[in-house]
Amino acid sequence: MNFQLLGINHKTAPVEVRERLAIPEARLAEALRRIAAHPGVEEALILSTCNRVEFLARTRNGSADLHGFIRDYFRIDPAELVPHLYEHRGRDAIRHLFRVAASLDSMVVGEPQILGQVKGAYATARAVGAVHSQLDLLLTRAFAVAKKVRADTGVGSSSVSIASVAVDLAKKIFGSLQGKQVYLVGAGKMSELAARHLLAHGAGSIFVANRTYERATQLAAKFGAEVIHFDQLYDTCDRADIVITSTGAPCAIFKREHGELFLSRRKNRPMFFIDIAVPRDVDSEMNKLDGIFVYDIDDLQQAVSSHIAGREKEADRAEAIISAEVEKFHVRLQTLDVVPTIVSLQDHLENIRQAEIDHVRGRLGHLSPEQDAAIETLTRGIVNKIMHTPITTLKTAARESEATTVIEVIRRIFNLRGEDAGRRDGWKTERSHAQIASNESGELETEIKADIGAKS
Amino acid sequence: MPIIWLRVALGFYAVGLLHALLVLTRQTSWLARIALPAMTLGVIFHFVSLAESVQQSGQLTLLSLHNSESLLALLIMAAFVIVYLVYRTTSPGIVVFPLVFVLTFAAASGQQPFLLNSPALRKGWLLAHIILIFAGYAALLISFGASLLYLIQERSLKSKQPASILLRLPALEVIDQIGYRSLLLGFPFMTLGLVAGTIVAQAYFGRIDYLDPKILLSVLMWTVYLIMLYTRWSAGWRGRRAAYLATGAFVTAVVAWAANYFSTIHGIVQS
Structure with a gap:
């Protein structure tokens, strides 16, 4: 920890x-x-x-x-x-x-x-x-x-940001954005961001028209977009499925009659105007035309904030999940602390048992297989009985704060050497990632049991 | 003889019909080059046929309804040719070609009704008629549903209410595509279904009473269908206007269906 x-x-x-x-x-x-x-x-x-x-x-x-x-x-x-x-x-x-x-x-x-x-x-x-x-x-x-x-x-x-709300809306209208044309009118930071989002979701080519031509060229260079002279705006705009406007014009540059013109040229295919300019670039009358959808900055903001309001409630639930997960992980780590000690304890007692059997076998002379088996069973039984209490104590302690103390005491009593630091890491890296990522502490317990079973 | 020329004309008009259907589904049609010459040849044979029948009877009789259908088809084609010569546009062909085909078909089959002597053959045509018309109805229904969904989705997007942004409807263009495609797919079924219906009716009755409500409504529905396709194809009508038309076509279809109850023609179904 x-x-x-x-x-x-x-x-x-x-x-x-x-x-x-x-x-x-x-x-x-x-x-x-x-x-x-x-x-x-x-x-x-x-x-x-x-x-x-x-x-x-x-x-x-x-x-x-x-x-x-x-x-x-x-x-x-x-x-x-x-x-x-x-x-x-x-x-x-x-x-x-x-x-x-x-x-x-x-x-x-x-x-x-x-x-x-x-x-x-x-x-x-x-x-x-x-x-x-x-x-x-x-x-x-x-x-x-x-x-x-x-x-x-x-x-x-x-999604949250204005740009991604714009993308969501565009998807509501067009389904896939694959191959859709985006037209940037005005070269602001926001429209650049929105264009980036749209491109990331598959939008096709981009046009840029801006009052100062250099600014348009600069922005266009970032996307490989086509630059269009501002005076050709109305002649070219019908090519766009999505129009993002952000000019500093004092009054609307897109009026109802422009919308009607675009629609007839486009055979009424829908158009989506994202107006992030203040004052607005698109006349609100435009939204009344069939097939034209106009969202201004307030509409987008409202959509964003409604998303966020819903999120706060959800965030509380998320916090609860996280608290529970922190607890679980905590327990799991402590159990992890205990595992190397259990393993060394098993190794230690097994070594003693083997050594004693070797020691005594020379004196006993030839033994029948039955006798051999009896000795095995006897010694294993003793070792397991001895190990039982310390291991249960360790496992119980793992869930409580005294784990380190218990580990310390058991190590001292059985004189387990201080190979812990290296061993602990070794213990972990030997195991596959999938096993480590297995999530519940219950699973970990079975892992430990399997460990113990393999040794005894 | 006039009937033979009329049938030749009908053959050429069929090319035009096919072309119109292909143009609706994609931008270019491999029939584009021959459609116009074929239609022109059709007009010539059509004219010969009419002229001959006038010569035979000694007067321009419109006593027979079938002759008047034939004449109407010819006049529509003439108007189309004039428009083409002046404006160099063939786009009205989308509407004109199917219309002329259907009129000429009615005229040709009316003058010499189909005789389906074997009962099995009659049954076959009847089955074809039913299946085709039902496929047409289904397509119309889907298209109608799609245009209603389109209106709902459009309204929710226009209202700008945040809640509506979360509304889980398909995207506007997806709904639109579904509606338009089913409309396109349904049209050939509807057309061929009507043709098959004509043949069946003639086989059973020897002639067709064009003033029968069932027939009138079916033709009306088919015409509205054609107008829907044309406005969508040429002007991209969708949304509210398309929904009105789809509702119109759908209501006509329902009424045409209900007309079974006061029409004599469909009596054969029960028999």
């Missing part, structure tokens, strides 16, 4: 501060090697996105100086950052990671990108070898929890 997390996010720090800690992807591997080599750190993961930078570590003895790492790596005095930094340990660190992966800690709750970012961070950390045992287990679990939250609650079920 020696997890420790130090981080900074959009809630605790403005972007000027966050960007000082941001680690670009190209330098991530090197940073991971550095943090993994930091004193007291066994395993580490670095998550660096535009909204957060977090350092998650499994420490050797419950505490590592992650502030020190920040000081060394970024050459920043952590004291400056202290008001912005948050630090979680043990169970809280697990909870935090689960919440981040499930997108409950995101600026827009439920947005789907964060899980991909965490997975990316995990992949890099594994490749570098910074994540190999318990942290691996924790992250695999975090992905499963995120998936569960997504599947069982409404969090993340529908």
